[in-house]
Amino acid sequence: MEEPTLRALLRRPDLRLRLVSEERRLRDGALDRPLRWVHSSDLADPTPFLADELALLTTGTQFADGDAAGAAAYVGRLQERGVVGLGFGSEVHRTGVPPELIEACEAAGMPLFEVPYETPFIAVARAHSEAIAAQAYARRTWALDAQRALAIAALRPRGLFATLAELARRLERWVGMFDAAGVLVHEHPQGGLAPEDAAALASRAADLLARGGQAGQSLTLGTASYTLFTLGRGGHLRGVIAIATASLDAEARAVVTSVIAMAGLALEQNEQLARSRRRLRSQVLASLMLDDPTLARRVLGSFPHAPMLVAIADADAPLEAVEEFWERHRSDGATGVFTAESDDGFVMCVAEEDGALFDEISARFGIRIGVSEPEHYARFSHAHAQAAAALRRGRSGVVRFADTVSDSILTAFATDEARLIAESRLAPLRAHPDLEQSLRVWLEHDARIEQAASALGIHRHTLRARIVQASGLLGRDLSSFPARAELWAALQTVR
Known part of the structure; x- marks a missing residue:
């Protein structure tokens, strides 16, 4: 239905209104601005009694003949007050429309129209009020139809996404939903956003979610405007709905509010199901x-085929966001995956060829992940132990157990407790750096005096004396292999 504007009022054939101003000289959109009411007054300054966005009707008794300055001042006051247009009732006190009023309106870019003698001012006001009432009725009818259509959409498979698609059709606007990680998971119509706009909206959605409170926000990207609404309760947000519009009228906002409520409820129900799935x-x-x-095969049906990889994510990982990442891969059917929470962290199992996805998760969420070597399910516990060991060894990113086995086995024993014991055992040597260095070089040369002394640049008797002195300080007989092996382990651990 046509909006109640001045242009719509001028099109009413029963009123026989005539636009006097040349449209090309009017301000941009002057005839299409919202028109809230029509008022009449012959006061020289009616502005104290006027509201914004109305059309004023006058018979011109307040104008003196040929008073161009007075007409210009009058129109200037109306323009400053926010009057949309001026209607002049001809043949009441004057024949035609005064030329000085025409010039003043054209200079100000304000629409000036003639109301013929046969058309009462009250008829113009009544016609516009009827248009407002008709528009209000049409919008209420639209809202009721939209609510019914949305309720039906909610009952379809993937009801949440069907509801958002129906909302986009009813609003005739692009609608998108971002998940709890700020990732665009649904849009209608598909591909309706430029990549740079999608990235900017995702960033703003992530900001809203990080704040944790229920909120709405508007932003402009280039020439397009968007309104964002958070989903879920404060402190436990589930996502963001974005609509490609700068503003919504009361009826559209009511429809959007109902969709937000339905979406929030659907996401809460999904969360309850997710908790049940996590327990299972x-x-x-x-x-x-x-x-x-x-x-596992009986309960879950499909399962990653062997050989498979077991991975464990850091306990500080954002589990909901990681789980949503895997849910998207489950839904497209391209990746078989099993995930579960455990005391060691978030466990993930995929086929060997999908192992690169762990690197993508680690980079996206900034988390540590330990990954096992490829194994069959008969050795799942072994693979799980490998992933846990790799996670303990890694400081950042993805650590694969296959990479850790290339290190010395002694480094696997280099725990904080082992370092404390090693430092305590070697404490008597710390006051004699030359003794510690001599022992290290001697052991590196398989306890051979000649080669070690040559490497140190000292005489072999000097080296023998240092070994005897070190044995006394440590209280250990270094002539036996077990004593030398323990000393070597201590030196490697403190290093």
Whole structure:
């Protein structure tokens, strides 16, 4: 239905209104601005009694003949007050429209129209009020139809996304939803955003989610405007809905509010289901740790095929965001994946060829991940132990167990407790750096005096004396292999 504007009022054939101003000289959109009311007054300055966005009707008794300055001042006051247009009732006190009023309106870019003698001012006001009432009725009818359509959409498979698509059709605007990680998971119509706009909206959605409070926000990207609404309760937000519009009228906002409520409820229900699934997967994980995949295949049906990789994410990882990442890969059917929470961290299992996804997760969420070597399900517990060991060894990013086995086995024993013991054992040598260095070089040369002395640049008798002195300080007989092996382990640990 046509909006109640001045242009719509001028098109009413029963009123026989005539636009006097040349449209090309009017301000941009002057005829299409919202028109809230029509008022009449012959006061020289009616502005104290006027509101914004109305059309004023006058018979011109306040104008003196040929008073161009007075007409210009009058129009200037109306323009400053926010009057949309001026209607002049001809043949009441004057024949035609005064030329000085025409010039003043054209100079100000204000629409001036003639109201013929046969058309009462009250008829113009009544016609516009009827247009407002008709528009209000049409918008209420639209809102009721939209609510019914949205309720039906919610009952379809993937009801949340069907509801958002229906909202986009009803608003005739692009609508998108970002998940709790700020990732665009649904849009209608598909591909309706430029990549740079999608990235900017995702960044703003992530900001809203990070604040944690329920909020709405508007922003402009180039020539396009968007309104964003958070989903979920404060402190536990589930996502953001974005609509390609700068503003919504009351009816559209009511429809959007109902969609937000439905979406929030759907996401809460999904969360309850997700908690149930997490409990089930934890029980399946316990079965897999017995190296028996029978229960897992019966319960879950599809499963990553062997050889598979087991990975464990850091306990500080954003589990919901990581789980949503895997859910998207489950839904597209391209990746078989099993995930479960455990005391060691977030456990993930995929086929060997999908191992690169761990690098993508680590880079996206900035988390540590330990990854096992490829194994069959009969050795699942072994793979799990490898992933846990790799996670303990890694400081950042993805650490694969295959990379850690290339290190000395002694480094695997270099725990904080082992370092404390080693430092205590070697404490008597710390006051004699030359003794510690001599012992290290001697052991590196398989306890051969001649080669070690040559490497140190000292006489072999000097080296023998240092070894005897070190043996006395340490209280250990270094002539035996076990004593030398323990000393070598201590030196490597403190290093």
